[in-house]
Amino acid sequence: MAGARQDVAHARRIVVKVGSSSLTTAAGGLDADRVDALVDVLAKHQDKEIVLVSSGAIAAGLAPLGLDRRPRDLARQQAAASVGQGLLVARYTASFARYGRRVGQVLLTSDDTSRRAHYRNAYRTLDQLLAMGAVPIVNENDTVATDEIRFGDNDRLAALVAHLVRADLLILLSDVDGLYDGDPATPGTSRIAEVRGPKDLEGVSIGSAGKAGVGTGGMVTKVEAARIAAAAGVPVILTSAVHAAEALAGGPTGTHFLRTGRRSADRLLWLAHASTPRGALVLDDGAVRAVVERHSSLLPAGIAAVEGEFSAGDPVELRDGGGRAIARGLVNFDAREIPRLIGRSTRDLARELGPAYEREVVHRDDLVLLHH
Numbered sequence: 001m002a003g004a005r006q007d008v009a010h011a012r013r014i015v016v017k018v019g020s021s022s023l024t025t026a027a028g029g030l031d032a033d034r035v036d037a038l039v040d041v042l043a044k045h046q047d048k049e050i051v052l053v054s055s056g057a058i059a060a061g062l063a064p065l066g067l068d069r070r071p072r073d074l075a076r077q078q079a080a081a082s083v084g085q086g087l088l089v090a091r092y093t094a095s096f097a098r099y100g101r102r103v104g105q106v107l108l109t110s111d112d113t114s115r116r117a118h119y120r121n122a123y124r125t126l127d128q129l130l131a132m133g134a135v136p137i138v139n140e141n142d143t144v145a146t147d148e149i150r151f152g153d154n155d156r157l158a159a160l161v162a163h164l165v166r167a168d169l170l171i172l173l174s175d176v177d178g179l180y181d182g183d184p185a186t187p188g189t190s191r192i193a194e195v196r197g198p199k200d201l202e203g204v205s206i207g208s209a210g211k212a213g214v215g216t217g218g219m220v221t222k223v224e225a226a227r228i229a230a231a232a233g234v235p236v237i238l239t240s241a242v243h244a245a246e247a248l249a250g251g252p253t254g255t256h257f258l259r260t261g262r263r264s265a266d267r268l269l270w271l272a273h274a275s276t277p278r279g280a281l282v283l284d285d286g287a288v289r290a291v292v293e294r295h296s297s298l299l300p301a302g303i304a305a306v307e308g309e310f311s312a313g314d315p316v317e318l319r320d321g322g323g324r325a326i327a328r329g330l331v332n333f334d335a336r337e338i339p340r341l342i343g344r345s346t347r348d349l350a351r352e353l354g355p356a357y358e359r360e361v362v363h364r365d366d367l368v369l370l371h372h
Helices: 003-009 032-043 057-065 074-097 110-114 116-131 154-164 219-231 241-248 268-273 285-293 335-340 346-353
Strands: 013-018 049-054 103-108 135-140 169-174 236-240 255-257 279-283 303-308 315-319 325-330 367-369
Touching: 013 154, 013 241, 032 074, 032 241, 049 074, 049 116, 049 154, 057 074, 074 103, 074 135, 103 116, 116 135, 116 154, 135 154, 154 169, 154 219, 154 268, 169 219, 169 241, 219 236, 219 255, 236 241, 268 325, 268 367, 279 285, 285 325, 285 367, 303 335
Parallel strands: 013 049, 013 169, 049 135, 103 135, 169 236, 279 315
Antiparallel strands: 236 255, 279 303, 315 325, 325 367
16 A cells, blocks of 8 residues: 555545536436445445436436536526435435435525534534445535625535535546646647645646536546645545445545645635635725734734625625735624624723624634635
8 A cells, every 4th residue: 555545545525526427317307326336335335425426417307307418507507406416315315224324404505604503503414324324426516506605616516515514525427537738639638647735836727617517627626626726634545436436445546635724624725715704894004914914813803994785794705905815704793783793892882872882893703814
């Protein structure tokens, strides 16, 4: 066993992500044989706790609704997801039942995981399913997710789920057997076996489109997901679904992204990577220094302007005077309330407006710095 891949072979809690193109036929609709082949691999690892992040709901719903291709509009995507999600989970339920294993469906939106109480609930549910021997089948809640609360692709969702459940390993399965130093279809390109950090990817051309046409993520989203997970202390294997068994065994398949950061149970990773800001607060120079250098909360006195329409609890961007985003946080006030708070001390506001106004606009526990 190569030393670098011992972290893979010894991993006990593993998040496996599989894309639509690995589960469906070219015409759309689930390919039962492909689902069974994947489950055959996963179910054999009784000694490991596996969370499966599975795409395929929208693709599975196309044929039953008489659609010949993935719709572009959100409403029909949601309708296809609604029909397809049930079919997808039914297929997994039947397939895992061959091994006496139960599955549990967990549908997430980014809203569920940026907010503190929702984050804890998501963790508890997944942890309990694993403790009871079930296989959680995780997907984005496509039937209700709007553009504002979407993860955008299941690769990023999988990276964030790996962080949420404190996984030892993330395996991203697609229709390509790893990251190549150019277009895999071009002669002379070779697979990159190991990525130790961002420097290893300098000069590598990464394509964006999947060839099957039923998924949303290409290689760009997979590399970005691998970077997020590795920075959160979770190593990643990127390979094709046909090499899933080898990947789980710690074999030399695919591209191995070594962890680049420390593991933490901090939900702020979700705030940085899963939330879409609903508006922005422009800070004066003193507040920028306080937030960036002293990791302070944002007080009303440090706000210079407010942009957008948002409600208390929504994610907002914190910007400096030049318009550069320096942080992201969950705001404690509605957008319409903030103009009268700007530049004033919390003591003054409490005296004039009541004790509810003697608090931070964004608390430091709900704030994450954006590193440029």
